[in-house]
Amino acid sequence: MDARGKDDEEQTMNTGSRRPVLILMITTACMLLLISACSGKNPSGSVPAAGTAGTEITGTITFAATPAASPSPANEQSPSPSPSPEPAPISIPVPTPASVFIPRETFPDGRLFEENYYAVLPGEGAYYNLYDSYGKQRCTFLFTDGQSTPPTGLFKDTSHFADSRVNMSEVQTVVPEDPDGYYNVLKYNSNGYYQINGNNNVVTLYNTAGKYIRTLTYMPDDDQGYVDAVVACYGRETVVSFTTDTWHPDQTSTASAAIYFVSSDGTINDKCEVRKLPGKPAGLLGRKYFLAGAYDGGEECYDIYDFKGNAVRKNVSFKSDASFSIWSSEAVTYIHIMDYYMKDGQIYDASFHDVAKNQTEKGGKLIYGIDYDVDGITCSAKYWSRGSDPNNHYYTEADNLVAVGTTDNKIAVKMKDAEFVFDSSGLSYYSINNHVLVLSDNHGNYPVLSLATGKLLYTIDGFDQLQTADEYLLVIKGYYDTVTGTFPKCYVIDKDGNIRYKTQNSSVEIMPGENILLHRGPYVGIADLNGEWIIKALNWELTRDQDYKNPWEENSG
Amino acid sequence: MGRFASLILAFAVALCLSGCAARKEKPSAASTDDRPESADSSKPEETKVPAATTPAASPSPVKDLLSTITLENYPVVDGSTATIPLAIALIQKLTGCTPAQAEESVAFNTTDASYYAMHDGKSDLLLVYEPAQPTIDELDVFHTMDCREIGLDALVFIVNEANSVNSLTSEQVRGIYSGKITNWYEVGGADTPIVPFQRPELSGSQTLMLNLMMKGTAMMAPSTETIATTMADTITDISAYNNSANAIGYSVYYYARNMYTQPGLKFIAVDGVLPSNETINSREYGFVNAFYGVILLEPDPLSEAILDWLLTKDGQQLLKDNGYVPVMKLD
Numbered sequence: 001m002d003a004r005g006k007d008d009e010e011q012t013m014n015t016g017s018r019r020p021v022l023i024l025m026i027t028t029a030c031m032l033l034l035i036s037a038c039s040g041k042n043p044s045g046s047v048p049a050a051g052t053a054g055t056e057i058t059g060t061i062t063f064a065a066t067p068a069a070s071p072s073p074a075n076e077q078s079p080s081p082s083p084s085p086e087p088a089p090i091s092i093p094v095p096t097p098a099s100v101f102i103p104r105e106t107f108p109d110g111r112l113f114e115e116n117y118y119a120v121l122p123g124e125g126a127y128y129n130l131y132d133s134y135g136k137q138r139c140t141f142l143f144t145d146g147q148s149t150p151p152t153g154l155f156k157d158t159s160h161f162a163d164s165r166v167n168m169s170e171v172q173t174v175v176p177e178d179p180d181g182y183y184n185v186l187k188y189n190s191n192g193y194y195q196i197n198g199n200n201n202v203v204t205l206y207n208t209a210g211k212y213i214r215t216l217t218y219m220p221d222d223d224q225g226y227v228d229a230v231v232a233c234y235g236r237e238t239v240v241s242f243t244t245d246t247w248h249p250d251q252t253s254t255a256s257a258a259i260y261f262v263s264s265d266g267t268i269n270d271k272c273e274v275r276k277l278p279g280k281p282a283g284l285l286g287r288k289y290f291l292a293g294a295y296d297g298g299e300e301c302y303d304i305y306d307f308k309g310n311a312v313r314k315n316v317s318f319k320s321d322a323s324f325s326i327w328s329s330e331a332v333t334y335i336h337i338m339d340y341y342m343k344d345g346q347i348y349d350a351s352f353h354d355v356a357k358n359q360t361e362k363g364g365k366l367i368y369g370i371d372y373d374v375d376g377i378t379c380s381a382k383y384w385s386r387g388s389d390p391n392n393h394y395y396t397e398a399d400n401l402v403a404v405g406t407t408d409n410k411i412a413v414k415m416k417d418a419e420f421v422f423d424s425s426g427l428s429y430y431s432i433n434n435h436v437l438v439l440s441d442n443h444g445n446y447p448v449l450s451l452a453t454g455k456l457l458y459t460i461d462g463f464d465q466l467q468t469a470d471e472y473l474l475v476i477k478g479y480y481d482t483v484t485g486t487f488p489k490c491y492v493i494d495k496d497g498n499i500r501y502k503t504q505n506s507s508v509e510i511m512p513g514e515n516i517l518l519h520r521g522p523y524v525g526i527a528d529l530n531g532e533w534i535i536k537a538l539n540w541e542l543t544r545d546q547d548y549k550n551p552w553e554e555n556s557g
Numbered sequence: 558m559g560r561f562a563s564l565i566l567a568f569a570v571a572l573c574l575s576g577c578a579a580r581k582e583k584p585s586a587a588s589t590d591d592r593p594e595s596a597d598s599s600k601p602e603e604t605k606v607p608a609a610t611t612p613a614a615s616p617s618p619v620k621d622l623l624s625t626i627t628l629e630n631y632p633v634v635d636g637s638t639a640t641i642p643l644a645i646a647l648i649q650k651l652t653g654c655t656p657a658q659a660e661e662s663v664a665f666n667t668t669d670a671s672y673y674a675m676h677d678g679k680s681d682l683l684l685v686y687e688p689a690q691p692t693i694d695e696l697d698v699f700h701t702m703d704c705r706e707i708g709l710d711a712l713v714f715i716v717n718e719a720n721s722v723n724s725l726t727s728e729q730v731r732g733i734y735s736g737k738i739t740n741w742y743e744v745g746g747a748d749t750p751i752v753p754f755q756r757p758e759l760s761g762s763q764t765l766m767l768n769l770m771m772k773g774t775a776m777m778a779p780s781t782e783t784i785a786t787t788m789a790d791t792i793t794d795i796s797a798y799n800n801s802a803n804a805i806g807y808s809v810y811y812y813a814r815n816m817y818t819q820p821g822l823k824f825i826a827v828d829g830v831l832p833s834n835e836t837i838n839s840r841e842y843g844f845v846n847a848f849y850g851v852i853l854l855e856p857d858p859l860s861e862a863i864l865d866w867l868l869t870k871d872g873q874q875l876l877k878d879n880g881y882v883p884v885m886k887l888d
Contacts, residue, residue: 485664505661521660522641531657538816542638542667
């Protein structure tokens with residue numbers, strides 16, 4: 001049973017009311033067992049067989065079997081905890097638990113990975129190749145930004161890749177592309193296609209079928225001023241932003257901005273424009289106000305301006321990583337789209353009203369900083385389940401907010417569509433995904449509980465990195481040694497607690513779904529949780545024949 | 558102690574085996590013309606198939622020695638990018654390890670760098686293409702290393718499948734890459750400029766291009782891409798073949814056919830012969846070159862045993878099974 005995943009209709013209907021709550025009573029004996037497993041190593045160094053009702057102990061990951069607690073709604077009477085006998089450990093002469101090979105579920109239509117994702121892998125030279133979910137190469141593009149991480153992995157939005165040409169042949173452009181690649185270059189995001197002409201501040205939009213839908217033009221305050229135009233997806237809406245700075249003789253600057261929210265048929269849902277703000281716009285509040293200004297010192301350093309440029313609130317702040325942002329290279333544009341701001345520790349909405357306890361957004365989405373009551377435990381929404389978004393440095397939007405609260409012996413967790421209460425014995429929250437909750441004893445042990453059954457699946461006895469993907473955990477112990485070329489130990493643990501892949505000679509990164517990005521030997525590619533290739537390519541070092549040139553040496557010569 | 562004893566045993570077995578396996582004589586110190594015959598850049602069309610066209614079965618002492626190979630004592634193998642799949646298949650075959658373990662064991666430095674790595678004592682066995690002439694000269698490759706042909710490959714030319722040109726003469730190819738022929742119209746195609754892509758100087762395919770095709774004819778300057786890295790450094794890349802409608806590029810057959818296949822790409826015939834496993838094995842295709850197993854003149858026994866095995870019927874079959882063209886005829 002997965003406590004998450006309720007349909008939207010139910011979520012909407014239940015907004016503001018108590019959702020089904022899952023109380024998972026883990027017995028006192030269970031916790032004793034857990035703690036004992038965490039703190040003690042099997043003296044023999046051996047481990048029990050996977051799947052046995054014993055305590056598996058390894059040098060890296062400790063598995064502690066636990067009597068399953070029956071999940072029950074929070075509003076039901078919880079059963080009284082009763083001690084359970086500690087199972088006897090079973091030893092087998094293997095230093096580490098064997099990884100479990102579970103064949104990957106294939107897609108019935110033959111696709112290799114989830115729809116709407118593209119795999120980007122190294123091509124030759126400075127080229128990268130982009131493959132659709134069937135493994136068909138759709139385009140090749142240059143990536144010549146040596147200061148950024150090369151784009152490798154699964155991506156939904158390919159618009160960040162310069163010169164990527166996915167589906168471009170389907171688009172009949174209404175303005176010609178600059179053959180030198182500077183202006184009106186056709187680009188793509190998940191809402192459609194677009195062209196930006198930086199010469200005359202014109203953005204041309206097309207829908208996902210390549211049909212022209214709208215042209216937007218911006219006239220700056222100063223004919224000489226540079227206008228930064230950005231196109232981004234905001235759900236199903238396309239956001240088009242124009243910003244410009246003007247420097248004045250007294251060494252001050254003013255900024256102007258226009259932000260359009262455009263639907264897929266070209267309708268402008270909202271136009272937000274302001275002229276001559278005293279500083280770069282940092283936020284757009286409720287599509288009604290801009291936040292600007294950055295004073296020295298203190299967190300509440302922004303003022304709120306209406307579209308006429310009048311300051312209507314002073315010294316406010318916002319949580320930057322709790323809001324969607326539109327940005328361009330080197331942060332010329334960096335504007336957060338938000339519905340709430342903070343002042344003196346209080347959260348306010350775009351109508352300047354206090355946001356009350358337990359208040360959610362439409363669809364049950366939590367609001368950062370707000371407290372929620374879960375079975376009498378106050379949970380503060382200050383965590384995120386970051387999930388598997390692979391776009392790492394392209395990351396712009398916070399994933400699901402998680403509200404967490406604890407008492408002496410319980411921990412409550414509330415997300416958009418689920419609530420859980422566990423006996424915790426003082427353990428604290430670490431992370432959560434679609435299947436498990438990771439707790440911490442604050443002494444280097446991390447019990448992992450199944451959200452579906454409440455069963456303690458295993459305990460991780462320390463790590464250097466724990467990455468909580470949507471569908472699995474990636475545990476990394478150690479660091480890459482640049483001198484010896486030694487990789488850290490990586491463990492891919494599936495939702496049921498099986499170590500599906502372990503390696504000390506390869507590197508693993510998390511990806512969406514039951515996929516990993518694997519760098520193994522000469523190859524890099526997308527693999528399943530068993531480490532079996534789904535699609536691979538030669539790694540970057542083998543395909544890029546490079547000739548380093550040090551300009552200082554050239555100059556000295 | 559046990560490992561030491563096994564090494565002595567291995568060395569003794571290797572000594573007994575010397576001369577048993579089909580192998581080329583080491584080149585004399587006279588000149589680079591004494592390189593393996595098919596590496597002779599001056600007469601590629603006249604390259605002869607090695608005498609041992611019918612491979613022998615693995616001699617049992619070799620098998621005995623190979624049976625001692627594990628992932629732990631497996632020699633350090635290096636080589637060219639195009640031989641990576643061979644190296645992976647070889648480790649699997651000889652150690653029984655998993656594909657993942659085999660991949661983890663492979664760390665190749667590419668063609669020329671791998672010769673330097675062996676010269677510096679960092680590797681035991683190369684599966685490799687012929688190095689560039691400066692590397693041959695600097696390392697005195699054919700007098701310090703034992704290079705034996707194990708398979709055949711070929712220099713191939715690739716164009717977009719929409720290109721109406723299907724065949725070029727070698728003279729036309731030289732004309733394109735020397736800059737004398739600049740339009741596809743001049744070689745029977747559409748009236749559009751030719752965009753010729755090259756490979757970096759120290760790459761296996763560039764060496765083949767210079768040796769087998771250009772034969773002293775100067776190549777035009779390649780187009781490059783400059784990539785910004787850290788504050789002071791840049792990388793200058795030779796522009797990679799992009800398969801645009803008017804492009805032409807070259808590579809080695811195995812790599813282009815098996816390792817880096819691109820949609821919409823086709824091989825073109827040169828001097829009337831299209832490259833294929835058959836035309837390369839028979840050397841009907843004129844731009845064939847061998848690739849090698851290379852060990853030091855005083856190799857470690859296991860490396861030599863592996864190289865000996867690669868020249869047995871089983872070893873040659875391994876090449877064939879993995880898409881390579883064996884140097885010997887297996888029928």
